[in-house]
Amino acid sequence: MNHRRTWPTSGLASITVAALGVAIAVTRSDEPAPEVRNDAVATTPTPDRTVPIATSGWKPGGMALQALRSGVLRATPDGCPYLAPRDPRSPATDRTPIVWPAGYTARYAKTGKLEILAPDGTVVVREGEALSAGGGLIPLTTPKPCTLNATDAFYIMEDLTR
Numbered sequence: 001m002n003h004r005r006t007w008p009t010s011g012l013a014s015i016t017v018a019a020l021g022v023a024i025a026v027t028r029s030d031e032p033a034p035e036v037r038n039d040a041v042a043t044t045p046t047p048d049r050t051v052p053i054a055t056s057g058w059k060p061g062g063m064a065l066q067a068l069r070s071g072v073l074r075a076t077p078d079g080c081p082y083l084a085p086r087d088p089r090s091p092a093t094d095r096t097p098i099v100w101p102a103g104y105t106a107r108y109a110k111t112g113k114l115e116i117l118a119p120d121g122t123v124v125v126r127e128g129e130a131l132s133a134g135g136g137l138i139p140l141t142t143p144k145p146c147t148l149n150a151t152d153a154f155y156i157m158e159d160l161t162r
Contacts, residue, residue, distance in 0.1 A: 049079075049107060049108045050105060050106065050107045051079035051080070051081075051106040051107060051108065051114065051146075052106075052145040052146065053080070053081060053098075053100055053104065053105070053106045053116075053145060053146050054097065054098070054099040054100065054144035054145055054146050054147050054153065055099065055100045055101065055102055055103070055104055056099050056100070056101060056102060056155055057102050058101050058102060058155065058156075058157050059101060059102050059103075060101070060158075060159040062157070064134065064135065064157035064158065065134070065135050065136030065138075065155070065157055066134050066135075066136075066157075067134065067135060067136045067137070068132060068133070068134055069083060069096065069132070069133060069134075069135065069137075069154050070083075070086070070130070070131070070132040071083035071084050071085055071086055071096065071130070071131060072084050072085070072086055072128065072129065072130055072131070073114070073116070073125050073126065073127055073128065073129055073130075073131045074095065074127060074128070075114040075127050076146075076148070079106070079108065079114060079146075080097075080145070080146030080147075080148065081098055081106060081114055081116060081127070081146065082095040082096055082097050082098060082146075082148060083095065083096040083098055083131060083154060084096075086130065095148065096137075096150075096153070096154050097146065097147040097148045097150045097153040097154070098153060098154050098156060099138075099144060099147070099153045099154070099155045099156065100116065100156055101156055101157065101158075101159075101160075102119070103118070103119030104116060104117065104118060104119065104124075105117050109126070113126050113127040113128060114126070114127040115127070116160075118159075118160060118161045120161065122161050124160040124161060125160070133154075133156045133158050133160060134156070134157060134158040135154055135155045135156040135157040135158060136154070136155055136157065137152050137153070137154050137155075138152060138153065138154075138155050139151060139152045140152055140153055
């Protein structure tokens with residue numbers, strides 16, 4: 001809802017004050033007050049908004065690497081999922097980008113948490129939950145979305161719906 005107020009100024013023209021990235025304006029009484037925005041404040045993602053994620057061509061039944069990687073699913077502010085260590089004392093920079101199997105997608109749920117979905121629509125993991133998956137750490141030779149500018153990523157090669 002957009003609320004507009006008018007401010008009496010005794011004939012003053014517009015005066016704009018900027019502080020901490022927020023513009024505040026005083027206008028003449030016959031002009032509506034401007035909308036005030038603070039772009040530094042994070043907004044809650046739109047529910048059911050899909051997020052582009054990195055996927056591979058791997059499908060269940062294909063040849064697979066079998067290294068086990070465990071951690072907690074986290075997301076960057078723009079919705080890119082990554083695997084973080086379970087230990088909360090680990091540095092915030094300790095994050096592993098994930099390349100999901102073919103057909104996997106991501107969306108924001110009504111709770112505001114990122115969800116990863118299998119090709120059949122089953123939610124396999126939510127942001128903040130533990131994730132253990134088989135696969136392998138592979139160098140990124142071609143750009144993929146949501147790989148955090150890393151040189152390698154963990155390719156999941158396991159059916160997470162089982």
